[in-house]
Amino acid sequence: MLVHALDLREVSPQIGSAAFASTASPSPPPGPFEIMGSLIAYGRNEEIYGEGEAADFLYRVKSGCVRTCRVLKDGRRQIASFSLPGDVFGLTPGEEHTSSAEASVPSEVIAVKGSTLRIRAGVDPALAILLMGLAIAELQRTQDHALLLIKSAQERVATFLLDLAKREASNIEVRLPMSRQEIADYLGLTIETVSRTLTLLENTAAISLPTSRRVILCNRPSLSKMNV
Amino acid sequence: MLVHALDLREVSPQIGSAAFASTASPSPPPGPFEIMGSLIAYGRNEEIYGEGEAADFLYRVKSGCVRTCRVLKDGRRQIASFSLPGDVFGLTPGEEHTSSAEASVPSEVIAVKGSTLRIRAGVDPALAILLMGLAIAELQRTQDHALLLIKSAQERVATFLLDLAKREASNIEVRLPMSRQEIADYLGLTIETVSRTLTLLENTAAISLPTSRRVILCNRPSLSKMNV
């Protein structure tokens, strides 16, 4: 049930590379992204890449929040992931992006050219294994997302909040870097159902909503009970 | 929107390895699976591996149909994939299986020990890249599955039938190697809704159901219209 797309912290221990080990620290030492990539800033709702475009870059979020989306012919949108600082996104099956990526809020990302990575991966087995780890981690998250989509609305929202909470410094307050519409498109619900479910959780004292973008988890056990 | 878990046909062209190139032919020449693996037969509903077990093997379906499942605490089951002959399954994020695998019908699979593959992948960059391709292909299918789960019941069933049809020799008749319950758990619907939707499609002359396990696609355009 993960909200973030790719987090190098999770794969680096497996691959025995120290390069990413301290991604979580406030100022991580330079890794492949810092060395080979360039920093780009995007405004709210600005497109980073579009569906069908050539997949030439791999990105790492430095600040903000990036969503990846797929859109059905009739306009229904599914948000596949939210990537938070430290997460990697842009890994795509094949040569073309099957999803688009946009900044949910003003965001900075570091972009590494895919061909650069590919060339180095051919030489450097550790990098090849790192890329494999990214793909595997992304697979895990996508599986969890699919599993989320068979749950009830309450369960989806509870799971979502608990996932976000894992990423927060504070483990009681969650800041939502996305709109209700984005949450709805991620959870496979309508904006009204998301709103109603949040107020329901507030009425049952599971959470509190000081502002629409801040959630206080008052009663974690009751949320966890919904996190099947 | 793929039903099969992993199909080497799709990854081999990208990786430039000839070993798997003719997987689709009636009697494929020996590849890693034939050389390094052993053939095992499973009966209907027999477990191949369970959730939480060590992920030591990679499997390729020789005959039959294998489902991979995840189960929520309260017993709700999601089928993540159906693997048909030629497909690979068992690739798992991490050391433990996050899903179980069972034979939907009596099936033969070829198992390759993961450690064997890993050892060879360290030496053989082509094999490492092949494994990467498997992960990426699996990722694509899982994304498509997640997208399926935001569609209407009719759309899900139509998509499912069209996906299965792609795998059939005949492109008008589809054989279903799984029960209604399995289809329901794959599509995130109930068995009753699947049954009702199939009869609805039959009443609208989109399909015909000579037996419950055989579907004739009478009107592909009308099915495709639902395949958003």
Add this chain to the structure above:
DNA sequence: CGTGCAGTTGAGCAAATTCAACGCTTGTGG
């Protein structure tokens, strides 16, 4: 010729969606 399982069908119900109105911020211009 029963028995049991898989699938279908029906009726009523519950959950989530749709459509619509309302309220709260936020930013802008007078």
Add this chain to the structure above:
DNA sequence: CCACAAGCGTTGAATTTGCTCAACTGCACG
């Protein structure tokens, strides 16, 4: 500094979709 518009979120009522519960059918197998 206030008025007002625009965007976002919330709430309500009616509707729809798919689910639950239950009965029934057909088929395979002993």
